[in-house]
Amino acid sequence: MKLSNSFSGALRTFAYFMASGTQDTLEGIDYLSLYGEEPSxxxxxxxxxxNVIELDDDGNVVNAKYAEKRATDYLRAYCDPSFKVDPEYEEWxxxxxGPPPLRDR
Incomplete structure (x- = not known):
């Protein structure tokens, strides 16, 4: 099974804005240096x-903005210890x- 076009588009868009330094939920946070210095x-x-993004039965993303916000709130808190993530993260x-196998099947 392949990932849906909707998910592919959501992931590509999120990755672009994260890599370009223009992610709107991180306005005012200088996070680009973390790519080379603190990749974890x-x-x-x-x-x-x-973990947060959800798809409907047809594979369409239903919560792209929420997934972005949950993800980027982590980075905002990482860069600004005074920022509190609300609600706090759940373990899941x-x-x-785990990573994929070193070789494709």
Whole structure:
């Protein structure tokens, strides 16, 4: 099964705005240097995004903006310790799932 076009578009858009430094939910936060200096922070952002995003029965994304906000709130709190994520993260949102096998099947 392939990922839906809707999910592919949502992920591509999120990745673009994260990589370009123009993610609107991170306005005023200088996070681009984390890509080279602290990649685990960026890894956690994408893990939260992937854990939170939901698709309907047809594969259409139903909560792209919410997934973006949950993901980027992590980075905002990481860069600004005075920022409090609300509501606090649930354990399942923060899980870093295992990597794929080193070789394709």
């Amino acid at each position: 922070a960026i890894e956690q952002v994408f893990a939260i995004y992937a 949102e923060l899980v870093l799932h």
